[in-house]
Amino acid sequence: MNAPLLPNRIEKHDALNFLIEWTDGKSFVLPFFEARFNCPCAACVDEKTGVRTLRREDVQTEVHPKNVALVGRYALQIQWSDLHGSGMFAFEQLRKICEQSGKENRPTL
Template sequence: MRDRGRSLVDFICPPRVIPRGDRIEAAAEPNGVTVRVEPNNLQLIGNELAIVWNDGSESYLPLELLRRACPCASCGGEPDVLGKVERPQVSYTPASYELAGWQLVGGYAVQPRWSDGHGTGIYSYQYLRRLAAAA
């Protein structure tokens, strides 16, 4: 039975570092055509992940922010059947903020691999845009 006061998204992806706001997954072109916003290029520059989006904008995400905002259940917790989220205690080391690589997931997300071995977080493009807007 679903709690009518909360959306399914709130149960599946409870807010972490960034409050949920307007959706930014699509942008309207001047001719009225809607284009899905996705990365054209991702690069590691120093201690930031640089993203060039297909709408021409650029985002620079500090690696520490990116790791601390990991959306996986191990880092952010997950809701129980009543919707209560138990946040686990996460320990970070210097290797926690070193990006070892990443892979694209489907057509909607990026999955980073960290030097400490963590790699279960899947960051949707929409979530990355919200993180960048708040950085």
């Protein structure tokens, strides 16, 4: 079995994006907007159906993180500029968001 993927490094890449580097060596540029839109909390996703209730148009285009904290060894909690902060992004889920909504960042040699 493979070791679980963990983020090695999470930083602000620029005014609009995270740069998230993973233990498998891949790194992704992920827009703050996409991370905020994909918030997994009960206010953003219907817990029973798993359907996202948050709409893209409800997310501020300028949304950005105010604080990012580790939750144990499995998740990140992000406090956003729109005062939302209840979402716990499990690493596995965060990686999916990176792959679906981010852009792989390849170093130019």
